[in-house]
Amino acid sequence: xxxxxxxxxxxxxxxxxxxxxxxxxxxxxxxxxxxxxxxxxxxxxxxxxxxxxxxxxxxxxxxxxxxxxxxxxxxxxxxxxxxxxxxxxxxxxxxxxxxxxxxxxxxx
Amino acid sequence: xxxxxxxxxxxxxxxxxxxxxxxxxxxxxxxxxxxxxxxxxxxxxxxxxxxxxxxxxxxxxxxxxxxxxxxxxxxxxxxxxxxxxxxxxxxxxxxxxxxxxxxxxxxxxxxxxxxx
Numbered sequence: 001x002x003x004x005x006x007x008x009x010x011x012x013x014x015x016x017x018x019x020x021x022x023x024x025x026x027x028x029x030x031x032x033x034x035x036x037x038x039x040x041x042x043x044x045x046x047x048x049x050x051x052x053x054x055x056x057x058x059x060x061x062x063x064x065x066x067x068x069x070x071x072x073x074x075x076x077x078x079x080x081x082x083x084x085x086x087x088x089x090x091x092x093x094x095x096x097x098x099x100x101x102x103x104x105x106x107x108x
Numbered sequence: 109x110x111x112x113x114x115x116x117x118x119x120x121x122x123x124x125x126x127x128x129x130x131x132x133x134x135x136x137x138x139x140x141x142x143x144x145x146x147x148x149x150x151x152x153x154x155x156x157x158x159x160x161x162x163x164x165x166x167x168x169x170x171x172x173x174x175x176x177x178x179x180x181x182x183x184x185x186x187x188x189x190x191x192x193x194x195x196x197x198x199x200x201x202x203x204x205x206x207x208x209x210x211x212x213x214x215x216x217x218x219x220x221x222x223x224x
Contacts, residue, residue: 006150032211043199043215044151087150094139094158094203094211100150 003027004090006099014107017078021102023071023088033064034089035073038101044087047073078106110134112216114200120222121190129185129219133202140183141203141213142175144196151199157183158205190223197221 006023013019025033033050048055050062050071061074071088083106088099113132121127133140142154153167157177168174172190177183187194197220201213 034212036213043217044213045215046212089213091211094205095156095164096141096201096203096211096213097153098143098151 002100003097004088004099006088006102008100008102010103010105012105012107013078015078015080017106018074018076019078019104020075021073021086021088021104023073023099025069025071025088025090025097027090027092028069030069030090030092032091033062033071034091034096035060035062035071036087036089036098038085038087040084044098047086075104078104080106080108082106112200112202112214114198114216114219116219117217118220118222120224122224123192124189126186126188127190127221129187129198129200129221131183131185131200131202131216133181133183133200134204134214135181137202137204137214138180139203139205139211140177141201142183142185143199143201145199145218146196154185154198187221190221192223195221195223 035047036044037047038044050064054063059076063072085101085103087101138159140157143151155175156164172188175185197218199218201215203211203213
């Protein structure tokens with residue numbers, strides 16, 4: 001079983017749609033959690049951290065459920081520029097493990 | 109300031125040859141990671157260096173892979189006797205470790221390795 005699992009998608013949504021990505025992790029000792037974004041043929045970049053109480057950054061909302069070892073990312077009012085692969089990242093003692101990513105395509 | 113740099117950006121080699129990939133992390137970052145990413149796949153963890161601690165080599169796929177980090181800065185990933193399945197983008201990332209939990213990784217542009 002992979003340490004971090006994500007639905008690979010692809011998710012194809014129209015502009016303005018709300019889309020949610022899920023991620024599960026296997027190591028209960030994991031300490032911190034992140035979502036990274038990777039554009040085609042580019043390196044990953046941090047999108048947002050995920051806090052236990054849930055957190056929001058503009059149109060993006062991240063949630064963490066430690067009991068279920070589950071992380072989510074919600075994108076509201078999606079834009080064409082949101083098209084990318086979204087990587088779930090789990091950290092334990094600065095050892096970062098990435099999910100395989102969920103591909104999102106936002107269409108006009 | 110300068111970000112993470114990697115060289116070469118592209119490397120084409122013949123099966124059986126050795127290759128060296130270089131990573132220059134952000135100055136002052138104590139943690140350095142190597143990943144590889146095959147076409148359309150996620151990041152596969154290879155190795156992790158943190159300060160002067162012994163590296164976590166648990167992700168290296170075979171003994172043909174090795175990595176060094178000299179002086180706590182530049183790192184070299186070496187692949188011996190390359191095979192076609194080694195073809196991938198090799199990504200390096202560094203992070204500034206500040207306690208637990210704050211460790212945004214900054215990635216280099218990667219080295220695209222093609223083994224013919």
